[in-house]
Amino acid sequence: xxxxxIGAGYVGLVSGTCYAESGNEVICVDIDExxxxxxxxxxxxxxxxxxxxxxxxxxxxxxxxxxxDTAWAVAQSMVTxxxxxxxxxxxxxxxxxxxxxxxxxxxxxxxxxHIIAVKSTVPVGTNDRIREIVDRLAKHRTDVCSVPEFLxxxxxxxxxxxxxxxxxxxxxxxxxxxxxxxHNPFVRTDNPILVMDPKSSELTKxxxxxxxxxxxxxxNEMANLCDAVGADINAVRRGLGSDRRIGSxxxxxxxxxxxxxxxxxxxxxxxTASEKNLDFALLGAAEAVNARQKKMMPAKVAxxxxxxxxxxxxxxxxxxxxxxxxxxxxAPALVVIEELLKAGAKCQxxxxxxxxxxxxxxxxxxxxxxxxxxxxxxxxALLILTExxxxxxxxxxxxxxxxxxxxxxxxxxxxxxxxMKALEIRYYSVGRHPV
Numbered sequence: 325x326x327x328x329x330i331g332a333g334y335v336g337l338v339s340g341t342c343y344a345e346s347g348n349e350v351i352c353v354d355i356d357e358x359x360x361x362x363x364x365x366x367x368x369x370x371x372x373x374x375x376x377x378x379x380x381x382x383x384x385x386x387x388x389x390x391x392x393d394t395a396w397a398v399a400q401s402m403v404t405x406x407x408x409x410x411x412x413x414x415x416x417x418x419x420x421x422x423x424x425x426x427x428x429x430x431x432x433x434x435x436x437x438h439i440i441a442v443k444s445t446v447p448v449g450t451n452d453r454i455r456e457i458v459d460r461l462a463k464h465r466t467d468v469c470s471v472p473e474f475l476x477x478x479x480x481x482x483x484x485x486x487x488x489x490x491x492x493x494x495x496x497x498x499x500x501x502x503x504x505x506x507h508n509p510f511v512r513t514d515n516p517i518l519v520m521d522p523k524s525s526e527l528t529k530x531x532x533x534x535x536x537x538x539x540x541x542x543x544n545e546m547a548n549l550c551d552a553v554g555a556d557i558n559a560v561r562r563g564l565g566s567d568r569r570i571g572s573x574x575x576x577x578x579x580x581x582x583x584x585x586x587x588x589x590x591x592x593x594x595x596t597a598s599e600k601n602l603d604f605a606l607l608g609a610a611e612a613v614n615a616r617q618k619k620m621m622p623a624k625v626a627x628x629x630x631x632x633x634x635x636x637x638x639x640x641x642x643x644x645x646x647x648x649x650x651x652x653x654x655a656p657a658l659v660v661i662e663e664l665l666k667a668g669a670k671c672q673x674x675x676x677x678x679x680x681x682x683x684x685x686x687x688x689x690x691x692x693x694x695x696x697x698x699x700x701x702x703x704x705a706l707l708i709l710t711e712x713x714x715x716x717x718x719x720x721x722x723x724x725x726x727x728x729x730x731x732x733x734x735x736x737x738x739x740x741x742x743x744m745k746a747l748e749i750r751y752y753s754v755g756r757h758p759v
Contacts (some may be wrong), residue, residue, distance in 0.1 A: 325349070325506055328401040330394065330426045331444070332359055334370060334480075334584070335473050336407030339443060341375060342484040344382040346509040351389045351397040363390045371650040371677045374481045394426075398433035403502065405471070406430075407443040416591040418447050427454045431461035438466045439499045443473050445529050445589060447596050451493065451522035467499035470522045471507075472529035477583065478648025485510055490517045493525025530596075533589040534607055539574040540581045541610040544617045547577035547755025557755025558737070577754045579709060579735035580617035582645030582654035587614075618656045621707060621735045622663035624752050628731065629704065634668030639703035639727070641696050642710025642736075643675035643682045650677040656735070657709040658685060665689060674699040676712055700726035711736040720747050 325348045329340040332354035340352040354360055362369050366383065368376040382388035391397055398404055408422040423444060430440055440458065442451060455468045470493030475483045490507045494500040504517055511517055520528070546564075547557040557577050565572030581587070590607050597604040629636055645655035652658065661671050671690040673682060679692050693699035696715065700706060700723060708715055716738050724730045730749040732739070737753045744751035744759045751759035 325403065325502075326401040327351070327506070328353060328397040328404040329443075330354075330397075330404060330406050330430070331408035331422075332356075332363060332390065333407070333409060334372070334477070335443060335475065336405070337363070337368065337379070338372065338375060338475060338480045338484055339405060339407055339473065341379045341382060341388060342481065342510075343506070344388040345378060345485070347387070348506065349387055349400075350382075351391060351400060353391055353394050353397045355392060357392055360390050360392050371648075372480055373478065373648055378481060394429040395433040398430050398438070399435050402437070403439045403441060403506065404430050405441045405443045407473075410444050410446055410588075410592075412588045412591050416595040418445070418588070418592045418595075420446065420450060420453075423450065424453070424457060427457045428461060431458045431466065434462050434464050434466055436464050437498075438462070438464060439469060439502060440466060441469045441471045441503060443471055445472065445533075445585070445592075446470075446526055447530075447592060448523050448526045450526060467494070467496040468522070469494040469496070469499050469503060470525035471503060472525060474529070474532060477651055478646060486513070487511065487515060489515055491525050491528050492517060492519045493522035494519060495521065530589050530593045533585055534593050534610075536574050537581055537586045537590050537614070538606065538610050540576075540578075540586075541613040541617075543575045543577050544580065544754075545613055548617075548620070550755035554757065555755075556757065560755075577737060578617075578711075579621050579656040579660065579754070580614045582656055582658075583651060584653045587611075587654045618659035619663060620754070621656075621660050621709070621733055622667070624733055625664065625705070625707070626667065628733075628750075628752070632668060633664060636668070637670040637672060637703045638664055639699040639701075639706045640671050640673040640690075641675075641699065641706065641708045641715050642712055643673060644678040644710050647710055647712040648677075650675075650681050652678050652681045652685060655710075660707065660709055660735075661686065661690065672699040672701070672703055675710065676714060697722055697726060702726075702728060704728050705731035705733060707733045707735065708738060709735050711738060720749065724749065 327343050327348050328351045329336045330353050332352040340350045344350040366380045406426045410418040413419045451468050451470050458466045492503050550557040561575050565575050594604050594607050643657045673690050674693045674696045732751050734753040741759050
């Protein structure tokens with residue numbers, strides 16, 4: 325199948341590469357000429373494990389191409405996926421400017437029967453608005469469908485190639501048959517392809533992310549309650565997650581969620597509900613819980629060292645909002661470090677992948693270190709903000725040697741409190757007894 329993907333960002337590039345890997349001829353389009361030049365040279369402009377190797381292989385085998393010429397790319401294809409960004413506007417609504425511009429460009433360029441499949445996360449009713457654009461501009465029959473993505477940063481290739489489910493929002497039997505054919509190679513283990521109307525498909529994406537955000541917020545509230553009453557959140561989490569009706573996924577306490585999806589999608593769903601005069605109080609509460617949780621770790625630091633941190637230095641391990649990515653959008657580390665700086669502290673930061681992105685946020689207000697141990701030098705304490713595997717089994721003796729005093733604030737509960745006690749390390753985590 326000849327496929328075009330509009331938008332060569334995270335979702336578009338992963339999708340285009342994986343469609344090519346399954347044998348399709350794919351053209352990825354982006355208006356950013358510099359990005360197209362990078363991709364043509366075989367360089368991925370962001371970190372995602374396995375993507376660069378997979379992309380280079382499909383380019384070499386002439387199944388994957390890059391261009392900034394939308395009209396040319398659409399003319400080569402029967403199916404065009406829209407995978408452009410839908411950033412949050414000032415009102416909390418999704419900004420659909422790029423979506424509608426892409427739809428106009430595609431509609432003007434179609435040369436025969438065509439399918440526009442919206443992969444971007446868009447509010448309910450966006451397919452209808454795109455269909456109006458297509459009906460006005462396209463000279464050939466064009467079906468508009470919804471095929472939302474469910475990718476996790478850090479495991480996007482695996483998620484795409486072996487999805488839990490594929491959702492297709494379509495009102496056309498012809499478009500449905502073609503889209504099912506494209507996606508069949510990814511569900512050979514009989515995971516479902518769910519066909520529904522476009523509005524239900526659009527809402528499914530938001531509902532999925534909102535539910536995960538709710539679970540994270542709930543377990544964080546439970547962790548704070550454990551702190552207050554002297555219980556252990558790990559024991560509570562195991563007891564809770566063992567219930568088959570609940571399960572254990574996304575029930576790990578920490579310092580809040582971040583990234584490009586959960587904060588934006590929660591806000592967009594709240595906004596959509598408000599447009600229909602519905603108060604989505606549950607999501608509003610989750611949003612408030614998450615904002616508060618990001619300030620939990622600086623509060624623990626202030627409890628230990630006092631509110632004035634002038635003259636104090638802290639080592640920071642982990643900047644990205646989650647491991648296996650360099651993405652710092654809405655990362656809890658941003659809030660934690662800003663709170664420490666505001667209190668007068670200095671920060672020595674390390675992350676395996678996100679240091680360059682961190683420079684865009686902090687400039688010269690923090691110092692950057694290529695290794696985690698380098699960041700410890702003469703610091704008053706260590707703060708762990710992202711659960712990279714590299715941090716799970718460190719050399720604790722070296723940590724004690726490099727720090728001025730053996731104090732660890734663990735925002736991801738990586739270490740066993742009994743081990744910290746045995747090693748004589750002062751240890752604060754989330755929802756567990758301090759050591």
